[in-house]
Amino acid sequence: MSQTAPSFIPARPFAPAERDAVYRAIHERRDMRHFSGGQVSDEALERLLQAAHHAPSVGFMQPWRFIRIRDRQRRRAIHALVEQERQATAQALGERADEFMRIKLEGILDCAELLAVALPPGRQAHIFGRRTMPEMDLASAACAIQNMWLAARAEGLGMGWVSVFDPAALGALLQLPEGSRPIALLCLGPVPGYYPQPMLAEAGWAKRLPLRDMCMDEVWQAG
Template sequence: MSDPLIAPERARQFTPAERRALYDVINARRDVRNEFLPDPIAPDMLRRVLEAAHAAPSVGFMQPWNFILIRNAARRQAVHAAFAEANAEAQAMFDGEKRNKYAGLKLEGILKSPLNIAVTCDRSRGGKVVLGRTHNRDMDLYSTVCAVQNLWLAARAEGLGVGWVSIFRQEDLRGLLSLPDTVEVVAYLCVGHIDECFTQPELQARGWRHKLSLDDLIMDDHWQSNAPVERDV
């Protein structure tokens, strides 16, 4: 006989309005860089956003994430300096007109946003053998990315913008955040109130890339040779 305390319950059915709201939030999500307002984030709002992140799925229920809330001006200045150094290296990797276009992009809001959040993954959490991670060690990283997505969508629903800054040397962030050897930064996020945002992804609006057609990305049963292949020239 199954334990009634752990038996599944009838699944909640969502109304058309609730479903529409979810899809609206997903489609309204943007990577925000320059539109942050200086207004502080109310503690109860921030808590709701972090609770949403903490509700993300994780393989083996390992919950490998932590959320480092970074408000200190000096620390953020140091993080911005690390970004600027890595960004100069990244710019040099592009050629010709692409390099010029890259130089005109604003790719972070580290100092403009009122809050930075480093989402980390503790790769030792759960012990040496974790259910579901036995054959793919990176499932903890993938689980942490799910927490980032939850955070991002919840923030957008609350009227907050989020920008993911990825142009760092991992070792620079590790030192600035005093991370132990078992912990990696998965996402460095800039968070704050916004009253404006792009109606389409900013990189698309600025002509850096275009959105791929979903129909070109769907395959049946196996990889198909008509998958889109794009290379910058």
């Protein structure tokens, strides 16, 4: 069977200033937990969602669904779910529990916009790229979130990914259909500034590992 011939646009590199702006967004992006209220304009929010929606996805399945949450009572209920899981995580961490509890994990009640990201039902119908690796729906949705994160930095906004919650409880609160799965709560909005390095590094929880420890030749090499 012959393959379809692709069409191309010219593969010209970006101008140096444009290229540097891309790398700047990558290196200055932060998982933000401190917000300063304010608002995100409808136009900016549309640009961010368009950036997410232009992410790559395995088999072009586009497995991302965004729920905008503006109701304060629902936000408080979500915050309570996160706090419940925060306490459970602290208990599971054992001797690092106190250290963990001192770290701010989210800005659900402070951010201008709160978005939930969910995988839709019916994902099993997408076989292309998922037959042996069904988790590629999650990987694809993570690409959409990363696109939004970088776009938020370019807009001068902060974004934080909250994953400390019980998926079943959050799904029930958001009335997700059977087969759907929440994967993220995104806190978005103006921030007082950006952390000079990842917040968990600032807090001493972990540090960035050297790139050389992540790269190998040909086969897996024990370090």
